[in-house]
Amino acid sequence: MTADDLAAAHALSADLRWPHRPADWEQVFALGDGLVAERDGAVVGTALRWRWGPQHATLGLVIVAPACQGRRIGHRLMTALLEGLEDRSVLLHATPEGRGLYERLGFVRTGEVRQHQGTALPAPLVALGAGWRLRPAGSNDAAALKALDAAARGMPRDALIDELLASAEATVVLDHDGQARGFAMLRRFGRGHIIGPVAAPDAEGAKALIAHLSGLSAGRFVRIDIDFDSGLAEWLESLGLLRVDAPTTMVRGEPLAVQPGVRLFALATQALG
Structure with missing residues (x-):
């Protein structure tokens, strides 16, 4: 993949109704590298990877055009993408369609x-104990x-x-x-804004x-991708943020060594982890 492929990659994700803007593609590509599959000169598949430190990586934005699915294009993209990552713990978030692969x-x-x-929705503030504050x-x-991010995600980013x-x-x-x-970020992404990472x-x-x-974003479209075991799902729905998808977290290699004292409650994005 080169920068010249990003417009075609965005069009491919848009065809699948993925929310990524051209700016979202540009941002993640600048942090990693990837591959495209071409058919008669047209991009019909994408896959990206991000190497974090000497021992970790994440994979994402693995897409194959519907007309080309069932031809092992996804397998060939993933096999090539994993070359050179044999000694790393590799994290991804799988759709139901991709989990078997x-x-x-x-x-x-x-x-x-x-x-x-x-x-x-407007969010009531959460009371904090003595000595704690947001700034x-x-x-x-x-x-x-x-x-904090490295301790919570289990890899330096x-x-x-x-x-x-x-x-x-x-x-x-x-x-x-x-x-x-701890910390949390709010930024533009997809159809509106995303909250994440949250540690x-x-x-x-x-x-x-x-x-x-969320209070800063009241009245605007907001997305957040949380750990299922966080216990936040019902509370998020009270803020107007309803569940729409449930991808599977998967790792190849050694389990991620998260550190005590901090936890990753929400992802940066599903691709980046």
Whole structure:
């Protein structure tokens, strides 16, 4: 894949009613690399990968045009994409249609994601305990947010956090006695805005972060992709964000070594993890 393929890649995702804007494709491609499948000079398939540090990677935006499905194009794209990643833990989020292919390539199910979206309602603020507060992220917070993301996701993604800090409309930090203990970002994506990633020490901290950003977005279309085990689904629906999809989290290689004290409650995107 080259930058010249992005318009065709966007058209392919739009044909499948995926929400990605051209700007979304440009952003993720700048952080990784990918492959396209062509038929008679036309792009009929895409697959991207992002290498994070020396031991991890994520895969996403694996698409095959409906007219070309059933011809092993997806298998050939994935096989080529996995070359050079043999010694890495590789994460992806699978649609029901793709799960069988990924299982045959050595991926195993490790969890589920719940995609919620809708027109955000005004959100009541979540009370925090003594010493806890929400504050806007400052220029000196980048290192702390990278460390929190790495601990919560189980892989270092410094370039991603730098890019999201630069492009986010709002980044809010969960602070305890002057120390960053969690964070969440709100930015343009797809049909409107997306909240993510969200990292926090517990569900109440995640709710405080999400409620703040959802309140900023009241009346606008908002999406958030949460860990199924987060316990936030019913609460998100009370904010007008209804469940619309449930992809499967899959990993090939060593399980992701998340650290205690912080948890990833919402993804950056399904492709990036």
